[in-house]
Amino acid sequence: MNFYEKLDHITQKNKSFLCVGLDPDLKSLPEIFSGKKNPFFEFNKAIIDATADLVNAYKPQVAYYSAEGLEADLEMTFQYIQKNYPHILTILDSKRGDIDSTARQYARESFHRYQADSVTLNVYMGKDVVTPFMEYESKGLFLLCKTSNPHGGDFQDLKVGEQPLYYHLAKTVSTEWNEKKNLGLVVGGTYIDALKKIRQMDSQLPLLVPGLGAQGGDLKQILDTVKELKNKRIIVNASRSIIYAGKGADFADKSRQKALDYQSVMQTYFK
Amino acid sequence: MNFYEKLDHITQKNKSFLCVGLDPDLKSLPEIFSGKKNPFFEFNKAIIDATADLVNAYKPQVAYYSAEGLEADLEMTFQYIQKNYPHILTILDSKRGDIDSTARQYARESFHRYQADSVTLNVYMGKDVVTPFMEYESKGLFLLCKTSNPHGGDFQDLKVGEQPLYYHLAKTVSTEWNEKKNLGLVVGGTYIDALKKIRQMDSQLPLLVPGLGAQGGDLKQILDTVKELKNKRIIVNASRSIIYAGKGADFADKSRQKALDYQSVMQTYFK
Numbered sequence: 001m002n003f004y005e006k007l008d009h010i011t012q013k014n015k016s017f018l019c020v021g022l023d024p025d026l027k028s029l030p031e032i033f034s035g036k037k038n039p040f041f042e043f044n045k046a047i048i049d050a051t052a053d054l055v056n057a058y059k060p061q062v063a064y065y066s067a068e069g070l071e072a073d074l075e076m077t078f079q080y081i082q083k084n085y086p087h088i089l090t091i092l093d094s095k096r097g098d099i100d101s102t103a104r105q106y107a108r109e110s111f112h113r114y115q116a117d118s119v120t121l122n123v124y125m126g127k128d129v130v131t132p133f134m135e136y137e138s139k140g141l142f143l144l145c146k147t148s149n150p151h152g153g154d155f156q157d158l159k160v161g162e163q164p165l166y167y168h169l170a171k172t173v174s175t176e177w178n179e180k181k182n183l184g185l186v187v188g189g190t191y192i193d194a195l196k197k198i199r200q201m202d203s204q205l206p207l208l209v210p211g212l213g214a215q216g217g218d219l220k221q222i223l224d225t226v227k228e229l230k231n232k233r234i235i236v237n238a239s240r241s242i243i244y245a246g247k248g249a250d251f252a253d254k255s256r257q258k259a260l261d262y263q264s265v266m267q268t269y270f271k
Numbered sequence: 272m273n274f275y276e277k278l279d280h281i282t283q284k285n286k287s288f289l290c291v292g293l294d295p296d297l298k299s300l301p302e303i304f305s306g307k308k309n310p311f312f313e314f315n316k317a318i319i320d321a322t323a324d325l326v327n328a329y330k331p332q333v334a335y336y337s338a339e340g341l342e343a344d345l346e347m348t349f350q351y352i353q354k355n356y357p358h359i360l361t362i363l364d365s366k367r368g369d370i371d372s373t374a375r376q377y378a379r380e381s382f383h384r385y386q387a388d389s390v391t392l393n394v395y396m397g398k399d400v401v402t403p404f405m406e407y408e409s410k411g412l413f414l415l416c417k418t419s420n421p422h423g424g425d426f427q428d429l430k431v432g433e434q435p436l437y438y439h440l441a442k443t444v445s446t447e448w449n450e451k452k453n454l455g456l457v458v459g460g461t462y463i464d465a466l467k468k469i470r471q472m473d474s475q476l477p478l479l480v481p482g483l484g485a486q487g488g489d490l491k492q493i494l495d496t497v498k499e500l501k502n503k504r505i506i507v508n509a510s511r512s513i514i515y516a517g518k519g520a521d522f523a524d525k526s527r528q529k530a531l532d533y534q535s536v537m538q539t540y541f542k
Contacts, residue, residue, distance in 0.1 A: 023373070063376035066480055069384055071342060092529055093485040098334060099420040099486075101293070101511075104335035122368055124395040125418045126425030147396045154397030155440060159349060160429045165436065169426060216368075240372075251320055 001204050003089075003118060003140030003182045004233065007206060010087050011056045011232050014052070015216065015267040018259060019057035019091065019208070021239025022077060023064045028250045029245055040065060040073035045080055047243055050252040052085045057235050059208075061092040078114045089235070091115045091208065095144060097122035097129040104132040111136050118142060120186060120208070123169065127177060134180050140185050140188040140206070145198065148188025149213030169196060174202040183209060187218030189236060195225050206233035213241025214263070219265050232270075238262060274360075274389060274411030274414045275504065278477060281358050282327045282503050286538040288494070289530060290328035290362065290479070292510025293348060294335045296539075300514055301522045311344035313334060315350055318514055321523040325534040328506050329397050330362040330479075349385045351536030360506070361388045362479065366415060368393035368400040375403040379458060380518045382407050389413060391457060391479070394440065397447060405451050411477070412454050416441050418468065419459025438468060445473040450484065460488030460507060466496050476503035483533070484512025509533060 001009065011017065014157025024040040048058065060083055065074040081090055086187040092114050096106040110119040110133070118140030123129050146156055148168040156166040163171075169218050173183055184206035187195050195209065207226070211217035219236065226234055242262075282288065283402075284319065295311040304310040319329065329352055333354050336345040337355040352361055363385050367377040381390040381404070389411030404412050417427055417437040444454055455477035458466050466480065478497070482488035490507065497505055513533075519527025 017448070026377075036474065059371075061379065063373045066342075067376040067379040067384065069342065071337075073298070075340075085412055095393075096334070097368075097369075098332075098484065099368055099418070101330055102334045102460065105296075105332075105338040108338040109334065113338065122393050122395055124368075124393055124415060124426060125420055126422030126427070128422040144395060147397055149399040151397030151399045153393060155436065156397070158431045159322070160431060160436075165426065165429065165431075172439040190362065198352075247405070254529075 002073040002138045002163055004206070006087070006117060007056065007089055007140070007233055012088065014056055014263070016056050016263045016271045017053055017234045017236045017266050018262050019053045019059050019235045020051055020055055020228065020242050020259065021093070021210070022047065022058055022060040023239045023243065026068060030247050032249065037077060038070075038073045040068075040070050041076040041080070044073070044077045046252045048085065049257050050083060050256040051242070051259045052088060054256070054259045055088060057089040057091055059237055061093040076113060076179070078116060079117040082115060085121045091235075092119045093117035094270045095120050096124045097125050100126065100128045100132060102143070103129055106134045106251060108138060116250055120136070120144065130177065130224060134182070137180055137182065137256070139182060142186050142206070142208045143169070143173055143183060146187045146191055146194040146218065148215050152191070165200070167196060168199060170198045176204055178205070184233070186210065188218055189222045190215055192221055192225050193216055195222065200227050204231060205231070206235065208235045210236065210237040212236055213238040217249050219262060223266065273409045273496070275477065277358070278360055278411070278504055278506070279329065279387060280281070281360055282399055284358065285324060285327055286541045287325055287327050287507045287534045288411045288507045288531050288537050290330050290508040291322055291326055291513050291530065292364070292481070292508050293318065293329055294510045294514065297339060298472040301518050303520065306526045308339075309344045309347060311341050312347040312351070312514055315344070315348045317523045318526050319352060319356065319502070321527040322513070322530045323359060325530045326359060328360040328362055329446070330364045330508055332383055333363060333365040333511070346385060351386060353386060354534060355528070362413065363387035363390045366391050366393045368396050370396065371399050371403060371512045378407060380445050382410055391415065401448065405453070408453065410453060413457050413477070413479045414440070414444055414454060415459045416444075416456040417462055417465040419461045419488065423459060423462070437465060441469045445476055449476070455504070457481065460493045461477070461486055463492055463496050466493065470497050475502060475504070477506065479506045479508065481508040483507055484509040491531060494537065494540055
């Protein structure tokens with residue numbers, strides 16, 4: 001199964017657009033993980049087991065693992081999902097972007113070391129960033145377009161001719177770069193107008209939409225904006241609001257409850 | 272010593288603008304490192320010992336280590352430089368860029384785990400990328416501006432009003448973001464006109480100039496372009512042309528010879 005097929009399949013199966021961001025942080029983990037040898041993996045495992053029937057994707061953010069030297073936990077997390085929930089899409093959120101020879105190394109990191117199904121990329125450096133990744137034809141690439149953060153517009157909103165830079169980027173990806181049909185875009189759920197604009201320009205490209213929960217994005221507003229949802233290739237990410245829903249021994253139940261809150265809304269968009 | 276002072280000091284001491292990119296690759300390493308436990312560290316150590324009087328900086332590119340799961344070698348490399356050549360500037364070339372909470376983790380990776388003196392950042396996502404790093408006031412931040420790769424211009428050269436995007440970015444950094452005086456720009460040595468344009472706009476910001484050697488940048492042309500070199504805050508990087516100058520048992524001598532070729536040209540720019 002290629003990337004688009006895998007995404008379509010799990011989205012229909014779980015009637016969900018929900019992606020859980022696996023971004024563990026030693027300061028925020030429930031008490032019971034302190035002193036464990038692989039605290040991030042053990043925590044992720046509990047979250048995954050509690051939510052696997054409610055999501056279409058998991059997205060670990062590599063920074064959290066790299067800050068602590070816990071890349072082993074990240075490897076174990078990908079292996080665990082692949083072994084136990086192979087139908088769920090995995091996204092390595094690393095926002096890599098570099099010249100060809102270096103991008104080749106990042107592609108090996110993403111697809112050989114971690115065996116992720118897809119990865120996020122930053123294409124400020126142009127198409128050279130993407131080309132080595134595209135050789136992995138079954139894998140998906142989400143390119144940063146309009147990001148969810150408050151200062152995301154510093155450069156992304158600058159006008160290039162009539163349109164903002166982010167729109168120009170989306171159009172380039174849609175009309176010029178997607179020959180292998182394995183690209184998607186990252187568009188923050190905190191900028192609804194941008195989301196609408198991009199969906200109107202191309203209704204086919206998968207969208208990874210971060211910003212739900214802690215960052216303030218509104219789920220119904222996001223889903224209504226893309227409401228035709230023809231191909232339903234939408235992945236809406238929440239990290240902190242789900243993984244830190246509880247701090248006690250019942251933290252995984254609390255996470256499940258929060259994921260269920262989101263998924264209950266999402267399933268109404270399936271006929 | 273802060274970042275600018277450290278850079279000034281080592282540049283004058285070694286009469287050099289040369290940065291060696293420590294980008295080891297299992298396929299390209301000399302034979303003698305195969306089967307070693309920490310092949311990248313052992314290789315780097317030999318290159319460092321052979322070139323330390325000829326450089327102003329070392330710049331490991333994290334992708335090479337991450338592709339192989341050899342982050343330990345990267346940690347050891349930074350420790351080795353810090354212990355044996357503490358006056359030489361280190362640059363973690365990782366081109367990170369993410370929202371505030373994630374950027375905080377990347378800053379910890381850069382400055383706590385690796386203890387780098389400086390880091391490269393990709394600011395497509397705006398100022399949020401930089402802010403958490405700026406809290407480390409003695410550290411340096413090189414922001415991608417005009418990159419050395421063939422497709423670097425796909426977005427960087429788009430006109431925003433009268434000027435290309437990369438120029439707008441440089442101006443924003445120069446006039447709005449550099450309140451802590453610890454920012455610099457990455458400007459590829461393969462685009463001489465851009466280098467000139469940026470140097471004319473701001474003669475103070477340190478420039479990290481990759482693209483020498485394998486990428487085709489010409490050293491004299493680069494140095495002539497910034498020839499007034501008032502504050503001499505220039506770092507010209509070469510990776511493959513130096514570290515793979517030889518493949519035999521005398522590989523380190525060959526690397527030294529290549530570095531010396533570059534530095535001999537550079538020292539003529541010091542009065």
